[in-house]
Amino acid sequence: MWNWAIALANAAWALDLPSSMGERFHQGVGLRSFLWKHAWHMFCAHPWLGGGWGDYAWNQFVQTDTLGHVEMSMNAHNIVLDLLAKIGAVGLLAVLVPFAWWAFDLRKRLRRPKVAFVSAIVAAQTSTLRQACQRDANELKEFCSRLSLEGLLANPD
Numbered sequence: 001m002w003n004w005a006i007a008l009a010n011a012a013w014a015l016d017l018p019s020s021m022g023e024r025f026h027q028g029v030g031l032r033s034f035l036w037k038h039a040w041h042m043f044c045a046h047p048w049l050g051g052g053w054g055d056y057a058w059n060q061f062v063q064t065d066t067l068g069h070v071e072m073s074m075n076a077h078n079i080v081l082d083l084l085a086k087i088g089a090v091g092l093l094a095v096l097v098p099f100a101w102w103a104f105d106l107r108k109r110l111r112r113p114k115v116a117f118v119s120a121i122v123a124a125q126t127s128t129l130r131q132a133c134q135r136d137a138n139e140l141k142e143f144c145s146r147l148s149l150e151g152l153l154a155n156p157d
Contacts (some may be wrong), residue, residue: 031070032077038063039076042085050088059085102147122146 042051042059051059057074064070076082083092109115125146 034070035073035076036081039081039085048088048090050086053086
């Protein structure tokens, strides 16, 4: 439905918009698909423990002959693929299991106003977690301290 509307708008106003879903996806993602390909290859090469937290750029350089040239990057620009490439399946589970436990238990804790307020602050900080943790471990430390503060407020015993 949208493809014909976009084609009509392109013809009427010369907007030069991408007309297919594939073109729109590629324009939005850009070169990230190549970074994702490198990250997936790193995970396949080291599935259990990953390629190492500080070795993403080195592993990307090593794979250049196999996967082709891509802009050098320190992360995959995708939190799940980045964690898989750097710390493997074991590390991803070490991050996701406590987070899932916390998120599941959140329903009970949000009944108290103080906890709901701090949880809203933690939720707002989670958006910065996506890219910031990939750049700097200090950002992860600050996020974890906010998360532990929320835990203290939830259980004041």
